[in-house]
Amino acid sequence: MTMQDPVERLRDAINSHDPRQVADCFTADYRCEVPHRPAESFVGSDRVADNWAALFERLPDLNARVIRRAAGGAELWSEWEMTGTGPAGAPALLCGPVIMSTRDGRIASTRFYLAPVAGPAAG
Template sequence: MPESVLDALCSAINSHDPRQVAACFTADFNCERPLRPYEGFVGHDRVQENWTRIFAGISDLRAEILRHVRDGDEIWSEWEMRGTGPGGGTALLRGPVIVTAADGRIDWARFYLDPVTHRDETTITVSGVVAAPAEQVFAVLADPRRHRALDASGTIRHTEATGSLTAVGDTFIMAMHNDMNGDYVIENHVVVYEAGRAIGWAPAAPGQRPLGQRYTWCLTPLEDGSTEVTQTYDWSGITHPPALPHLPVRSADELTESIQRLKSVLT
């Protein structure tokens, strides 16, 4: 199926190997940048050069195809790419990409991807030190059955999980309750997984795409055997207008209290 060229490109970007990305394009690939025409080029060698530079600046970049549709020879798609920028903040790009393909590789594209801008802050980050090794801390965070003990918001009722998380793409169901929605269910998608170092998930309605917010925990081992724990709540991906006035749904105090509860669980 021609749409497989999009899947191949997405997988290549998420491999962080510029050679794999370049291999998704024909030798005479024609790239058009309608919003920045001077950035257009011809040739897959330029693809490898460009992505080498991108991965050097955003080493944890991850791409996702939000939707796509075919129109004759053209495949229209919407993309989101995010990672950690050189300054430590979230780098987020969104936009449509239109491609055609020949012999299983992309031979022409119009790229409209551009950085997302926000009027206000869209992340909250807190840190604390836990008197336990990083592997032990990670084991708690990777077990959804233990998340209710860490919940400072009081919204988690129970978790429908039988084991620990093992990779990006894993999902787990949580029964929730709050004053606005009453009882409801969310399906969390694992979006960050580095064993012993980092884990994060993005909530969604069951069977749907994540809503655009995510919770990420990063662990830094310290010389004395303890672990610096950094938790980030990021709602930069939410675009649904009715949801925007209610953001953020978590406070810095609640995130800090979650780390305190993590300390208690580990003692």
């Protein structure tokens, strides 16, 4: 049996809208670093499920797409685009790179740069 690529597995899990399926993509001791917002960094796949449950509640039609990717051994670089509809009906767009390290087919750590994209400037 061939193990599914961790990036594709994560994309499919996000698009399933099941926070437990998303959390299952990560090791129990997963480390998430958020360099632009260090207070959001954390350890543990349980926190992954909680974070994604909250995100799916805010964006129930969230759709994830991987734009580009590169791999070097256990390190995977990917550029993501996620779209959905926010609580007030406004479109939401999140974009950015995620750098992952994997272990045994699961994501063991990330440097997470995904962030909301502001709408066009009024003018």
